[in-house]
Amino acid sequence: MKIDKDTKILIIGLGIIGGSYAKGFTKAGYKIDAIDTDPDTISYALENNIIDKGSIKADRKMIEEADILIFALYPHIFREWIEKNQWYLKSGAIITDVTGVKGCLVRDIQGFLRDDCEYIAAHPMAGCEKLGITHSNEEIFYDANYIVVPTEKNTENAINTCRQIGEILKFARISYLSPEDHDEMIGFVSQLTHCIAMSLMTCNHTEKLEDYTGDSFRDLTRIARIDETMWSELFLLNKDALLHQMKLFTMEISKLERMLMEADKEGIKDMMRRSTARRKLFDKENQEETV
């Protein structure tokens, strides 16, 4: 499918990510329909010309017309929605999403979805600790990674459609991972980091610590402001991969604890050197040089 100005794109869920998708498509000259159960969200999106048409329920005509449906919902609501409304889909429709975990969801939905429609998973690795369409901003993607997560069931056509979405929304990089590699990676770079930030935020009850805090601490705990409904669900859907990553991390912290107890200065310095060398790989300026 070549996405052009006549392609009917329907976004379901206009939160921070769905809203930012809508803004990005609209800015690029595409017409977007949207469904969100919150009337204020739809009014806001219409009044601000973020979408072309909107509905607060699963509007049958909108669904029937859509060539591409993009779901930006809590995972379990996404799954239920497809189960319930899939018979309204146009034959050949492509479904994609923005969900933060994949393994448990993708094969499940691909298993029960009608044969003449296709679901291809994708994950925009961008976000914001604030919620709702009023905070949406298409520019959060410009610096971010768009990961397409195909399975053996997906076609070149669907993979290409996702690539075009990534390009239209101006993601800095488009990558491809299997659901299993995706979930392991996300368990490490995203979920483990949220676990750490939360634990750091709740482990020490000393009052007035905020008076003495430098920027390192603020940076490390920015993501400790966390949407508990979304993230508790994502954690549990990716439980095994996340527990594995937590184990790797806590074993490493224990090694450092032991070196401290033993005053093993050389061991600590060696770990610091390895940390510094590896962190350099993650600097954006460094990546741009090597891309």
Added chain:
Amino acid sequence: MKIDKDTKILIIGLGIIGGSYAKGFTKAGYKIDAIDTDPDTISYALENNIIDKGSIKADRKMIEEADILIFALYPHIFREWIEKNQWYLKSGAIITDVTGVKGCLVRDIQGFLRDDCEYIAAHPMAGCEKLGITHSNEEIFYDANYIVVPTEKNTENAINTCRQIGEILKFARISYLSPEDHDEMIGFVSQLTHCIAMSLMTCNHTEKLEDYTGDSFRDLTRIARIDETMWSELFLLNKDALLHQMKLFTMEISKLERMLMEADKEGIKDMMRRSTARRKLFDKENQEETV
């Protein structure tokens, strides 16, 4: 002591912090002398008008003239320097520093220092992962916290002198803590966060992770680029407080691990709510409102 344009201020150590101090004082109209063993550092500081006079050794005349001496050296070098050169100090001279740990150092130096001079500890909670005078920048203090760390041996005069230094360098906030409270706080907000960032950086050896990384991960690991000589020394000087904070943190991570294993969604959500509520206290906009 009222710091005025005739006050002789000597900075020993012109690295990232000493250099930023020198720039801040010079910009505010004060004349700064400096000692640094690196000839390039002194040349750079003179050529760029960051200091008025410089020396690459413990220049006896400079030391004899100084009313205030500010040490920005590795802790053990600082201690040795005072031990060796204290007999050159002017009677009534005030010594202060920028060292990141206090307990073990302050009482030790106060114990052997001449009775007619005074050492008062201070800690500018600002920094940069880059090193050296070429990266120094007095603006890193404008947003930061300056902590004065007096003991029962310190006089009002010395505490006031430090307060003036904090004001001249335009720190956002000046606070006062005992050495023990300082070290416990710093074990948590600074050293533990560095331990976490390092462990995160070295615990997972998957290649190409940097290709999939979002900003959360970059924020959490920015401080994983760490000067191993400085930080291994700071960690070991504050070993007990740091080990205590690491224990609090790893116990909290273990609780979260257990809740995940047991799929205790309500428990996880409750922890997320506590994390979110506490993190809000640390937002700068929030602090400004309440100050």
